[in-house]
Amino acid sequence: MINGILFDMDGVLIDSEPIILHAAISYFASLGLSVRKEDFTPFIGAGDRAFLCGVAEKYGLAIDFEQARDELFSLYEEYAMEVGPLHGVHRFIANAKKAGLKIAVATSGAPRKVEINLKSIGLSPSDFDLVVTGSMIKRNKPAPDIYQLAALSMGLPTQECLVMEDAINGIHAGKKAGCTVCALTTTFIPTELFEAGADLAVTSLDSFEDFSSVGMFNQQLESMIGEDDGKITYGAGRILPASGVMQTREQLLRLAIGEAYAKRKNAYAPYSQFKVGAALLSAATSRVYSGCNVENSSYGATICAERNAVLNAVATEGSLGIELLVVVSKDSPPAPPCAECLQVLAEFSRPETEIHLLDTVAAEQEGKGTHLVYTFGELLPYPFIFPSMRL
Ligand code: THU
Secondary structure, eight states: OOOEEEEOSBTTTBOOHHHHHHHHHHHHHHTTOOOOGGGGGGGTTSOHHHHHHHHHHHTTOOOOHHHHHHHHHHHHHHHHTTOOBOTTHHHHHHHHHHHTOEEEEEESSOHHHHHHHHHHTTOOGGGSSEEEEGGGOSSOTTSSHHHHHHHHHTTOOGGGEEEEEOSHHHHHHHHHHTOEEEEETTSSOHHHHHHTTOSEEESSGGGSOOOOSHHHHHHHHHHHHHTTTTOEEETTEEEOOOOSOOSOHHHHHHHHHHHHHHHHTTOBOTTTOOOEEEEEEETTTOOEEEEEOBOOSSGGGOBOHHHHHHHHHHHHHSSOOEEEEEEEESOSSOOOOOHHHHHHHHTTOOTTOEEEEEEHHHHHSTTSSOEEEEEHHHHOSSOOOOGGGOO
8 A cells, every 4th residue: 555655856746857967968068078968877866976976987087076066056957947847746746645645755866956946846845745865865776775764754664655766776776665666757768667677657647647545546556557567658559668678768769860861762752852751669669660751643642751650660560659759851940740640640659759850960960950859749739539549
């Protein structure tokens, strides 16, 4: 029986990982060091010291941690005020309070970061029964200490606590502490989350229906963990995400960009001369499927690159959940999927599915040209799904 919820903060309540990465890259740039986003991956969720010093060490740079952290936070505060809470945060917290569940924030981040983050999403520490930060414990995540301390301080056994986590290190910490772990797909793909030991994965706290008692919440949780055995919703379908895939999300994205760029060369576009290449990443297998546009003498019979990629994937796998989609064109700004493609994509996408739009320059060389990233929910906020298929 779950009686308490322990929320990790970054990537659970607020999508702060991109902001902290941006701030950290700016910080190292101010020291004349050009570091990459991937350099930070092993240190996500492991506390600020590991985050900063880990990368500095990799490049053989000696930094003063305290000073570095102050500078990082100044940059961070500047960027953080621009973002809001992740989907469903306020509704879920209101439900949990109404139900009488105890709630805590348990984050490796520093108190100052907690303050900035909660403020930027319209919450304050007093909205929680407890806030535990990295400075109160010796060993950071992936050690179980922070979740053990949070449960203990709330007077609950860890077995009665549900941890909400987005990071691999945090999932390890929650499981080692003896908690049930619900992973959010903000930062890592489902494959990686389940490999780390997550009991279930949801795209956001919005995946939970309203509840008003501890019993109702536990019932809902059990059905989410038990029946679907880790499956998550993509449009009209539920997909069990791939396991055992060793490539990182960044590597898979680069692979998809390469495929979309290569397929664009095969576009059959004698009427418009407008060549498009698309590639998608299948959530079930982490395989990439691609397509190009194929035009027709009867113009309306034209198939766009995106739908070609979708058909390719379904023909091979039989079902589909799209983890991310890449579209390459020579347009400025790079072309988004047309409305007809968006409707087809809705059948197989989550609101959080990333849509990467690149011009050919960006596809040829990382960091050049224009590479825009949207979520599917931004491009089509109100998709139509046939009533009996709504899950
Ligand atoms: N097209 C695509 O393949 N995908 C898009 O995202 C936009 C448009 C194709 C359809 C047609 O062959 C050509 O571009 C011009 O409309």
